[in-house]
Amino acid sequence: MENSDNKSSLDALVSLCKRRGFIFQSSEIYGGFAGFWDYGPLGCELKKNIKDSWWKETVRLREDVEGLDASIIMHPSIWKASGHLDTFADPMSMCKACKKLVRADQIWDIFGESDIFAALEPLLGDAGKTANWCKGRGRALAPNLLAVAQAETRLPEIFEKLAACADARTLYTLLSGVELPCPHCGGEMTEPRPFNLMFRTVVGPIDDPANAAYLRPETAQAIFAQFLNVVSTSRQAAPFGIAQVGKSFRNEVTPRNYIFRSREFEQMELEFFIKPDEAVEILCGNVEKLTPETDLSEPGANWGWECWHAYWVDQRKKWLVKNGLPETSFVEYWQTADELAHYARACVDIQYRFPFGVQELEGIAARSDFDLTQHCKHSGKAMDLFDEPLKLAVKAMTEEDRAARRAKIAADWAARGKTAEAANAFIDKLFEGKYIPHVIEPSAGVDRMALAMLCNAYAEETVTDDKGNSETRTVLRFSPLIAPIKVAVFPLVKNKPELYAKAREIFKGLRRHWNVFWDESGAIGRRYRRQDEAGTPFCVTVDFQTLDDGTVTLRDRDTMAQERISVEALRAKLLDLLD
């Protein structure tokens, strides 16, 4: 029951979006093209408003965030360093009997660690050590086992197999000699085939694999790749951020749910670089503990990654509410330690209650120094920030203090499974005032945001007129901030020249500031309803009284109430409501 209601509400929305010019199927005259969508006159205004609102709030109104607009096709090494080239491929197996598709990596989840280890134990020896190294799941398995094989065994043939192995299922089969059955029905599975989600293209006139390049699958990596240039030209120091809005491309296996998962989509991403907690502790003497009482309204000097992460979750929620998604419409989901990517320390998904289910709208991840460290390794360029106050603070410490600090950091690192060499290298640099900053990444999908805002705004309500006739009014209750059309201006009638001219004059005046719509056709009620479907928050009607006293009527979309207001007051009021 609930499902069919939900489905019909999405269908009604899809229909409205097409009818009113929000969203069209890509290449529709040729039958459409799966996974691609076009935004029509109202849709592109909506999207632009969402992006502008994000940009204004995230970049313009902050002194600690800079913008970037990087190219979509970048040096392929970037995707090598980020890991997308190796692991953005999902190897899949299909069951020959029940035809279900299983991600080869997920074998790990389905069969559990103990089964896998049982198979590996006779081949690799110490199962306890294996388990320790293989804390990561799925994708991390093969490289980790490679390390096990190198360090703990002298079996060259296994070493070779491991090196060639891309997924857990194949690995299991190679090591144990057992074909894993379908986890659903026990049937025989096909060979795993890689599904690389990156779009490949060729740069230059020669169609040669050596010239392969990729359309970016996320905007984030460009920010890391241009990190040094932004740092050296913007006079920013940690904590500070770099923001980017732009298209990304993923060759999804199954694009679904209208514009929710498409192959070409737009992202709004911020990489916010913060000092490592170790640096904060030296500078401030302590790192603030995150508690439910922590005041997140203004950043604190002694914030570590946990407070910064919570701060950005809070900031993003406030933005969503301000732009029309009430707090009750979304869910804040903290990923469990199990679900986190191996480099992530924490990740919050903000999920929206879409008609087709609760689905992710945006993610706010604490990614540690993983990305910059990767680019440092692959490019050979130091990604360190120099922090003079930190250097001075270290200099001011006594020899004993420094030794105690070194011991404490080394102990922390050891507890996190890091080697002593890595810890010492980090501390040496830290004491010189240098570190690779850690990053908090709020990453939102523009198209998903637009869909959520459309779903949230859509309403059908029954209105009853003076004569007692009731009918359905369809209305999009967008926040005025993102509404495609801000104001519509109507002459009450069009066959009275003075009234018409006055309305044109007001229209032209308002148009200088906002996207304003002119409509003179049909009865006034019909024109109001057209604007209701477009989500226009305000309608201004010029009537005979306007000619006498200069006032117009301002009609509110949601209440349908009207007030008389002078043209000057109207401008001030709109400025207040729309900015």
Place this chain on the structure above:
RNA sequence: GCGGGUGUAGCUCAAUGGCAGAGCUCCAGCCUUCCAAGCUGGCUACGAGGGUUCGAUUCCCUUCACCCGCUCCA
């Protein structure tokens, strides 16, 4: 990619192996002093390709797209 379902006008739906229809929308005109009014006129469709047939929107095949599941997380 696999299984199931669906494709007729901008939208919602009819009918039919032999001229494809309606309501709403949209456009033009008349009229109109505030919530889809009225009158007149108008535009617009069988997803694409192939086959069977004298003739296919209808039957068959292929393909494309959408919806539901497997899968996916911006």
